[in-house]
Amino acid sequence: MPHPLFSPEVRMMLAEENAPGLREFCESLHPATVAEALDDDFTPEQLWEVISQAEIRTQAAVFEYLPPATQVEMAEKARPQMGQLLTKMSHDDRVDLLKRLPGRVTESVMRLVDEADRKDIATLFSYGENTVGSIMTTDYAWLPATATAAEAVDQLRAQAPDKETIYYVYVVDDAARRGDGSLAPRRLLGVISLRDLILAPRHALVRDLMETDLVTLRYDQDKEAVAQLFARYDFIAAPVVDDSFGLLGIVTHDDVLDLVQREATEDLQRQAGVGPIEGAYLEAGFWQVWWSRGKWLAILFILQMGTINVMAHFENDLERVTFLMVFVPLCLSVGGNAGSQAATLVIRALALGEFRARDWLRVFRREILMAAALAAGLGALSVVRTSFFTPESVLVKLPPGFFWNLNAAITGAVMGICLCGAVIGAMLPLGIKALGRDPALMSTPLIATLSDVLGIIIFFNCVRLFFF
Amino acid sequence: MPHPLFSPEVRMMLAEENAPGLREFCESLHPATVAEALDDDFTPEQLWEVISQAEIRTQAAVFEYLPPATQVEMAEKARPQMGQLLTKMSHDDRVDLLKRLPGRVTESVMRLVDEADRKDIATLFSYGENTVGSIMTTDYAWLPATATAAEAVDQLRAQAPDKETIYYVYVVDDAARRGDGSLAPRRLLGVISLRDLILAPRHALVRDLMETDLVTLRYDQDKEAVAQLFARYDFIAAPVVDDSFGLLGIVTHDDVLDLVQREATEDLQRQAGVGPIEGAYLEAGFWQVWWSRGKWLAILFILQMGTINVMAHFENDLERVTFLMVFVPLCLSVGGNAGSQAATLVIRALALGEFRARDWLRVFRREILMAAALAAGLGALSVVRTSFFTPESVLVKLPPGFFWNLNAAITGAVMGICLCGAVIGAMLPLGIKALGRDPALMSTPLIATLSDVLGIIIFFNCVRLFFF
Numbered sequence: 001m002p003h004p005l006f007s008p009e010v011r012m013m014l015a016e017e018n019a020p021g022l023r024e025f026c027e028s029l030h031p032a033t034v035a036e037a038l039d040d041d042f043t044p045e046q047l048w049e050v051i052s053q054a055e056i057r058t059q060a061a062v063f064e065y066l067p068p069a070t071q072v073e074m075a076e077k078a079r080p081q082m083g084q085l086l087t088k089m090s091h092d093d094r095v096d097l098l099k100r101l102p103g104r105v106t107e108s109v110m111r112l113v114d115e116a117d118r119k120d121i122a123t124l125f126s127y128g129e130n131t132v133g134s135i136m137t138t139d140y141a142w143l144p145a146t147a148t149a150a151e152a153v154d155q156l157r158a159q160a161p162d163k164e165t166i167y168y169v170y171v172v173d174d175a176a177r178r179g180d181g182s183l184a185p186r187r188l189l190g191v192i193s194l195r196d197l198i199l200a201p202r203h204a205l206v207r208d209l210m211e212t213d214l215v216t217l218r219y220d221q222d223k224e225a226v227a228q229l230f231a232r233y234d235f236i237a238a239p240v241v242d243d244s245f246g247l248l249g250i251v252t253h254d255d256v257l258d259l260v261q262r263e264a265t266e267d268l269q270r271q272a273g274v275g276p277i278e279g280a281y282l283e284a285g286f287w288q289v290w291w292s293r294g295k296w297l298a299i300l301f302i303l304q305m306g307t308i309n310v311m312a313h314f315e316n317d318l319e320r321v322t323f324l325m326v327f328v329p330l331c332l333s334v335g336g337n338a339g340s341q342a343a344t345l346v347i348r349a350l351a352l353g354e355f356r357a358r359d360w361l362r363v364f365r366r367e368i369l370m371a372a373a374l375a376a377g378l379g380a381l382s383v384v385r386t387s388f389f390t391p392e393s394v395l396v397k398l399p400p401g402f403f404w405n406l407n408a409a410i411t412g413a414v415m416g417i418c419l420c421g422a423v424i425g426a427m428l429p430l431g432i433k434a435l436g437r438d439p440a441l442m443s444t445p446l447i448a449t450l451s452d453v454l455g456i457i458i459f460f461n462c463v464r465l466f467f468f
Numbered sequence: 469m470p471h472p473l474f475s476p477e478v479r480m481m482l483a484e485e486n487a488p489g490l491r492e493f494c495e496s497l498h499p500a501t502v503a504e505a506l507d508d509d510f511t512p513e514q515l516w517e518v519i520s521q522a523e524i525r526t527q528a529a530v531f532e533y534l535p536p537a538t539q540v541e542m543a544e545k546a547r548p549q550m551g552q553l554l555t556k557m558s559h560d561d562r563v564d565l566l567k568r569l570p571g572r573v574t575e576s577v578m579r580l581v582d583e584a585d586r587k588d589i590a591t592l593f594s595y596g597e598n599t600v601g602s603i604m605t606t607d608y609a610w611l612p613a614t615a616t617a618a619e620a621v622d623q624l625r626a627q628a629p630d631k632e633t634i635y636y637v638y639v640v641d642d643a644a645r646r647g648d649g650s651l652a653p654r655r656l657l658g659v660i661s662l663r664d665l666i667l668a669p670r671h672a673l674v675r676d677l678m679e680t681d682l683v684t685l686r687y688d689q690d691k692e693a694v695a696q697l698f699a700r701y702d703f704i705a706a707p708v709v710d711d712s713f714g715l716l717g718i719v720t721h722d723d724v725l726d727l728v729q730r731e732a733t734e735d736l737q738r739q740a741g742v743g744p745i746e747g748a749y750l751e752a753g754f755w756q757v758w759w760s761r762g763k764w765l766a767i768l769f770i771l772q773m774g775t776i777n778v779m780a781h782f783e784n785d786l787e788r789v790t791f792l793m794v795f796v797p798l799c800l801s802v803g804g805n806a807g808s809q810a811a812t813l814v815i816r817a818l819a820l821g822e823f824r825a826r827d828w829l830r831v832f833r834r835e836i837l838m839a840a841a842l843a844a845g846l847g848a849l850s851v852v853r854t855s856f857f858t859p860e861s862v863l864v865k866l867p868p869g870f871f872w873n874l875n876a877a878i879t880g881a882v883m884g885i886c887l888c889g890a891v892i893g894a895m896l897p898l899g900i901k902a903l904g905r906d907p908a909l910m911s912t913p914l915i916a917t918l919s920d921v922l923g924i925i926i927f928f929n930c931v932r933l934f935f936f
Contacts, residue, residue: 028681029681030681030683030701032700032701032702033681033683036700065700153666156666157666157667166663166666167635167662167663167704194635194662194663194666195634195635195662198621198624198625198634198662198666199625213496213497213498213501215498215501227725227729230722230725231725231726231729232500232504232533233498233500234500234722234725236635236704236721253704253721253725254698254702256725257695257698257699257702257721257724257725257728258699260725260728260729260732261695261699261728261732261820264728264729264732264735264736265816265820267732267736268732268735268736268739268812268816269812269813269816271736271739271740271812272739272808272809272811272812272813272912273805273808273809274809274812274813277813280817280820280822281813281814281816281817281822282817282822282823282827282830282831282834286834286837286838286841289813289838290838290841290842290845293806293809293838293842294841294842294845294846296805296809297802297805297806297809297842297845297846297886298845298846298849300801300805301798301801301802301846301849301850301853301882302849304797304798304801304802305798305853305857307794307797307798307801308794308795308797308798308857308858308859309859311793311794311796311797312794312859312861312862315791315794315861315862318790318793318794319790322786322787322790322793323783325779325786325790325793325796326775326776326779326780326783326786327776328793328796328797329772329775329776329779329796329797329800329920329924330769330772330773330775330776332797332800333768333769333772333775333913333916333917333920334765334769334772336804336913336916337741337764337765337768337913337916338761338765340740340741340912340913341740341741341742341761341764341765343740344736344737344739344740344742345737345740345742345745345749345757346749348733348736348737348749349748349749349750352729352733352748354748354749354750355750359750362750363750366750366754369754370754370757370758370761373754373758373762374758374761374762374765377758377762377765377766378762378765378766378769381766381769381770382769385769385773389773389776390776391776391777391780393780393783394780414769418765444740444808444912445801445804445805445808448801448804448805448916449801452797452801456797
């Protein structure tokens with residue numbers, strides 16, 4: 001979202017080469033507001049021209065708020081201060097950027113960065129795609145347990161300007177050497193909030209003030225766990241540790257909010273049978289979107305071909321009671337709709353961690369009863385529908401005395417298909433979860449396709465039961 | 469999610485009337501952990517028994533983390549300390565609780581609360597359901613602009629124990645009297661983070677340190693705006709103001725995370741055609757879920773009845789080429805699938821504020837092109853399909869020399885229906901948005917239903933074109 005108010009002004013200042021004006025613009029507004037104003041078809045050269053007028057810290061702050069694609073374009077035309085800018089960026093954001101750059105650009109940019117930062121970048125780079133490590137930052141405030149509250153505040157004054165958050169301070173022991181002589185991460189002993197430090201008597205020891213009932217994340221956990229943890233504990237940040245409780249970094253609330261938004265988008269898209277799309281929808285390349293959508297349409301098309309063979313199997317019935325074919329789309333749609341409802345509810349509840357192990361039987365029983373209750377409701381509607389709203393063209397073709405057979409066949413099919421759709425919609429995600437796979441694989445179009453195949457079988461069996 | 473480790477232990481301590489043990493349990497663990505352990509079929513009386521052993525501040529903290537339904541049950545059996553407990557609860561959480569209580573319970577509980585808290589509750593109570601006011605808290609730290617940094621920290625020491633967050637401190641002017649003699653809210657002048665207060669020289673004035681380029685929320689804005697704001701600015705909290713910039717309260721990051729999770733759940737459910745379900749899926753009443761699902765199944769069933777009349781309209785064609793009916797479910801499913809993909813992508817992009825006003829034409833053009841490109845891909849697949857995989861039973865009924873007509877009719881129908889599904893899937897949400905309504909009203913089953921009706925028309929027209 002651009003900031004329509006400022007971008008024309010920036011354009012004018014660029015044309016006039018008004019450096020003090022551009023500097024004032026960068027320094028006086030919130031960096032996010034500056035970045036929004038700049039997200040408006042400026043060239044990378046123009047963007048560098050604008051932010052170069054500001055202090056390097058402001059440059060880094062504005063740069064972080066620019067869309068990833070813009071960051072990449074700017075890095076490809078990097079100015080000499082790029083190295084310094086990377087030093088001032090949040091440690092997690094700069095790794096995200098470097099992951100997006102083409103290899104040769106990464107190399108040339110890395111040459112601008114000093115030794116310590118290079119090591120930090122390499123470490124964060126090494127964590128797996130979907131792990132907690134991939135969204136953590138190494139930018140945290142820490143203290144030894146032996147400090148007093150007053151000393152602690154002084155130490156934070158020295159550390160803070162470079163830290164992403166100082167609101168939780170991590171208390172660690174002295175670094176130990178590993179067998180091979182390298183330093184192991186410092187062991188996490190406790191945590192203390194800046195609030196508690198401020199409220200404490202000046203001479204109290206951090207050791208006595210700190211919270212030792214720690215809630216931690218492991219660097220190799222799936223990052224989905226993070227959202228559940230933050231939602232439960234209302235954290236601003238949470239520490240990430242290794243096997244021996246060595247502190248590796250922290251995950252901060254803003255990254256969790258982004259994560260939750262992104263995962264919700266992914267879930268919504270997957271539910272509709274769309275492969276993952278990187279970034280904003282309109283920014284994504286045309287053929288990337290085409291492939292994400294087309295791939296699934298093709299898979300579903302191929303699976304749905306099953307309906308042809310099933311229908312062909314009932315070819316003779318079809319010829320005998322062709323007039324009943326007008327009810328097929330209606331009956332099949334019931335299964336798809338009931339199935340997507342059930343699948344969505346179950347998949348979301350699983351994602352939010354709402355089911356406990358001992359709940360499974362309860363979920364199973366409840367979904368069966370729910371499917372039956374929904375089928376009963378739709379059945380009632382179907383009786384009304386068939387009794388009063390069957391088109392004349394169907395009625396004239398009905399063998400004499402078969403009016404109630406028609407009603408029974410259609411209502412039976414509607415109820416059977418509804419029951420079957422709702423049951424497979426609820427059970428398939430649970431089954432897949434039990435196999436240890438991601439239940440969201442069962443997208444609703446996939447459920448609808450399966451339910452269509454079963455629906456045709458149910459439909460023709462009801463027809464056979466009441467007509468032949 | 470319960471904490472399976474602690475609940476048996478709690479049960480044992482309750483049976484033994486081990487008050488010191490229960491006190492230790494409540495005080496030494498994180499309140500969220502205590503609440504989890506207690507979320508395990510304890511009676512309200514037992515829950516009161518457990519938490520009553522702890523300090524009132526701990527009682528309030530644990531109580532806040534209990535599920536809403538449990539809070540209500542406990543309030544109905546309120547102990548005398550309920551009033552004190554409400555005083556210590558976050559201002560927003562206690563209003564959420566009171567909103568859930570039956571009228572007579574609210575009244576009796578309110579009698580336990582003192583004047584100032586009663587007024588605060590009444591104010592928060594008065595904000596509309598979906599407004600920013602409904603998720604804000606009046607629990608914030610504030611300062612006059614004339615204080616020095618050192619005085620500011622001292623003042624915070626005095627205010628902080630009762631404040632939900634002291635990490636941002638709001639700088640306000642003196643309270644002014646309104647025409648009617650009542651006090652107007654203090655006007656918001658600026659904001660300063662606790663971090664900046666700590667880093668500042670002791671004698672610097674708050675007035676000179678504070679940030680005055682403020683990003684604020686209005687109390688009557690739609691609460692959806694909050695998520696976008698926090699995602700953009702990485703806030704821990706944001707101030708809420710009235711028309712004359714009077715500070716009414718703040719919205720904090722943890723409430724925003726809850727909001728985003730809840731809205732994502734709602735969006736997922738709506739997309740699958742499920743009415744809103746309050747709270748966790750398994751906790752919701754059976755008949756409440758039945759109605760949320762059944763209502764939509766019924767509406768879709770009634771709309772889908774349109775397919776019967778449209779099919780009946782083509783009755784004569786149907787009789788002449790009955791063998792082609794086996795292709796109907798396949799062709800219709802293509803429209804539903806393409807439509808749900810497009811609708812989901814567009815609705816989500818709208819919800820995240822990704823489209824700008826000037827993008828509309830671009831979205832329109834792109835979706836048309838995308839629909840055409842997807843139709844082309846599926847068309848190719850359909851030619852292969854029809855050429856090689858048409859069942860024998862269909863081929864024998866085909867008039868001689870009509871093999872390529874069959875191929876053209878089916879492929880034409882697949883392409884036409886895909887194009888039509890994708891276009892209406894993308895355009896209906898955009899159209900509804902343009903009318904100022906919520907685009908998520910266009911749930912994917914609704915799109916699928918509309919696309920079925922149009923799909924039948926396209927199918928029979930293709931058949932007529934190539935067969936009669």
